[in-house]
Amino acid sequence: MTRPLLELRNVSRAFGGLRVNAEVSFTLGEGERVALIGPNGAGKTTLVNVITGDLAPSEGRVVFDGQDITDLSIPARVKAGLVRTFQITRLFTGLTVAENVALAVMQRRGMTWRFFARATFTPGVREEWRRILELLGIADLAARPVTELAYGQQRLLDLAIGLALNPKVLILDEPAAGVPHDEAPKILEAIDRLPREIAVLMIEHDMDLVFKFARRVLVLANGRLIFEGDAGAVTRDEEVRRAYLGSYADGRRRA
Amino acid sequence: MTGQHTSVEPRLGPPAAVRQLAVPVIVIGLLGAAGYLVFPEDLAFLTRLISITLLVLSLDLVVGYCGVATLGHAAIFGVAAYAVGNACIAGLADPLLLLAVGGLSGLVMGLVSGAIVTRFHGLPQLVLSIAIGQLVGALSNKLSSLTGGSDGLSGITPGRIFGVFGFDMFSRTGYLFSLAVLIVVFIVLTRLVASPFGLLCRGIRDNNLRARMIGAAVYPRLIAMYGVSGVVAGIGGALMAINTGVVGLDSVGFERSAEALVMLVLGGAGSLWGALFGAIVFQLFEHVVSAANPYHWLTLVGLLLVAIVLFAPQGLGPAVASRWRRLRRAGARP
Numbered sequence: 001m002t003r004p005l006l007e008l009r010n011v012s013r014a015f016g017g018l019r020v021n022a023e024v025s026f027t028l029g030e031g032e033r034v035a036l037i038g039p040n041g042a043g044k045t046t047l048v049n050v051i052t053g054d055l056a057p058s059e060g061r062v063v064f065d066g067q068d069i070t071d072l073s074i075p076a077r078v079k080a081g082l083v084r085t086f087q088i089t090r091l092f093t094g095l096t097v098a099e100n101v102a103l104a105v106m107q108r109r110g111m112t113w114r115f116f117a118r119a120t121f122t123p124g125v126r127e128e129w130r131r132i133l134e135l136l137g138i139a140d141l142a143a144r145p146v147t148e149l150a151y152g153q154q155r156l157l158d159l160a161i162g163l164a165l166n167p168k169v170l171i172l173d174e175p176a177a178g179v180p181h182d183e184a185p186k187i188l189e190a191i192d193r194l195p196r197e198i199a200v201l202m203i204e205h206d207m208d209l210v211f212k213f214a215r216r217v218l219v220l221a222n223g224r225l226i227f228e229g230d231a232g233a234v235t236r237d238e239e240v241r242r243a244y245l246g247s248y249a250d251g252r253r254r255a
Numbered sequence: 256m257t258g259q260h261t262s263v264e265p266r267l268g269p270p271a272a273v274r275q276l277a278v279p280v281i282v283i284g285l286l287g288a289a290g291y292l293v294f295p296e297d298l299a300f301l302t303r304l305i306s307i308t309l310l311v312l313s314l315d316l317v318v319g320y321c322g323v324a325t326l327g328h329a330a331i332f333g334v335a336a337y338a339v340g341n342a343c344i345a346g347l348a349d350p351l352l353l354l355a356v357g358g359l360s361g362l363v364m365g366l367v368s369g370a371i372v373t374r375f376h377g378l379p380q381l382v383l384s385i386a387i388g389q390l391v392g393a394l395s396n397k398l399s400s401l402t403g404g405s406d407g408l409s410g411i412t413p414g415r416i417f418g419v420f421g422f423d424m425f426s427r428t429g430y431l432f433s434l435a436v437l438i439v440v441f442i443v444l445t446r447l448v449a450s451p452f453g454l455l456c457r458g459i460r461d462n463n464l465r466a467r468m469i470g471a472a473v474y475p476r477l478i479a480m481y482g483v484s485g486v487v488a489g490i491g492g493a494l495m496a497i498n499t500g501v502v503g504l505d506s507v508g509f510e511r512s513a514e515a516l517v518m519l520v521l522g523g524a525g526s527l528w529g530a531l532f533g534a535i536v537f538q539l540f541e542h543v544v545s546a547a548n549p550y551h552w553l554t555l556v557g558l559l560l561v562a563i564v565l566f567a568p569q570g571l572g573p574a575v576a577s578r579w580r581r582l583r584r585a586g587a588r589p
Contacts, residue, residue, distance in 0.1 A: 086465075091462065092461040103454050103455060104469045115453075119454045
């Protein structure tokens with residue numbers, strides 16, 4: 001495996017008496033493409049929130065790039081290169097597409113304490129947001145207010161903001177959620193074009209997307225990691241079938 | 256479409272910078288000249304209008320650009336006015352120095368109340384802002400040695416501007432002085448809200464969590480913007496004290512805070528031009544209507560507000576701007 005970047009050591013998270021994550025451990029290496037799947041209520045989003053610092057784990061440690069980040073604030077984690085996108089898009093809805101990405105670029109560069117400088121069109125900043133929008137194929141939308149975008153385009157913008165932060169690890173929380181089915185491949189294409197050195201952890205429901213994207217798959221059920229391994233092997237695993245894929249296979253047969 | 260691309264990249268360099276400078280000077284200058292011609296006998300009213308306009312601009316910085324809910328902003332305005340009044344009575348006569356005193360005390364008040372108010376969100380935030388306003392109001396009433404209590408603080412007689420232009424009883428000097436201050440403040444704020452800091456504040460307003468998720472520390476930014484807003488409100492309060500020579504309890508009161516918020520919503524929060532026009536339209540309307548019909552003018556103000564909310568819910572500024580854009584687009588078509 002490549003150099004490990006993100007490592008979870010026995011992470012548990014409980015809400016009152018309810019244990020949503022239990023003793024989850026895994027490692028994500030540089031440039032890896034890993035999918036985290038699991039049925040509804042398996043604790044996927046909670047796990048993501050623990051990794052990004054939205055929630056503190058009840059037990060266990062989160063290690064990033066050799067440093068224990070369990071007690072680090074959200075902004076500090078982002079600065080270190082741990083970046084996420086959201087299951088429900090969270091954009092700066094009063095700004096244009098270009099401003100959304102430019103803001104992330106300027107924040108990363110430590111420019112946001114400047115009171116009288118130019119913002120979006122500062123040389124350097126301008127080139128960078130344009131490059132990112134071009135990479136994701138939404139450069140022609142740069143001047144549009146976010147509220148005018150179709151949902152699929154909003155998802156791509158969400159991804160663009162993530163990229164603007166120069167992530168080492170990018171966590172995509174259901175990047176195709178809510179997107180019309182025929183637009184989902186476009187999102188995947190965009191994800192495919194991400195720089196190779198970025199490690200990507202994708203939380204996803206759509207199994208077609210998972211198999212196209214990931215070489216390695218993690219399966220979470222009832223808060224526990226019940227499978228970790230090859231994408232090809234996941235469908236053959238008996239426990240996974242029982243917990244999750246049964247419904248998927250049934251769904252396929254019916255469809 | 257080629258038009259799309261030019262709007263992505265507005266003219267940069269000197270033209271943009273010149274425009275940022277020239278447009279406020281011309282527009283506010285013309286409005287000021289018009290006011291001088293239409294109300295030559297009422298310059299004192301226009302001078303007061305400018306002080307309140309500064310309060311509304313200040314409020315826009317926190318409400319419109321940061322999404323903070325506050326109904327206590329006049330506390331900053333009023334405390335600065337009292338500070339300026341006391342400084343003047345103590346012997347500091349230079350109007351520019353008095354402005355500085357106002358800005359500085361506004362800064363301190365802004366930082367303190369910002370540190371408290373932006374700790375919370377939504378309704379608790381709103382209630383807290385009202386509480387601060389009430390507290391300052393009650394203190395102003397009690398500390399009559401500093402504020403004159405309910406009689407107001409009087410005897411404020413500032414000296415000449417640059418040692419040359421004295422304040423006359425027709426408020427001519429005061430009016431021009433206030434107008435100049437408004438223009439300068441407006442230009443500075445135009446630059447501020449277009450800066451990276453201003454953009455981040457708007458981002459925080461739109462989505463607080465996402466702002467943190469791009470690595471931004473939100474709380475210090477909000478306090479900083481509150482500080483800037485405090486300076487602007489403080490300058491407004493200073494002008495009020497300098498021009499009228501009296502500071503009353505109404506300067507810090509809840510009613511003034513609420514009225515400023517109404518003006519801001521009327522004009523369109525989140526836009527400096529909106530704040531400017533909201534403040535001007537509301538106060539002119541109030542002035543004209545209350546003179547024409549002293550009994551029912553408040554009813555008419557209420558009707559105006561209902562009409563605005565129904566027909567231009569985003570405020571006058573955005574409504575006029577979008578009309579204007581549509582007109583220009585229609586005109587551009589052959």
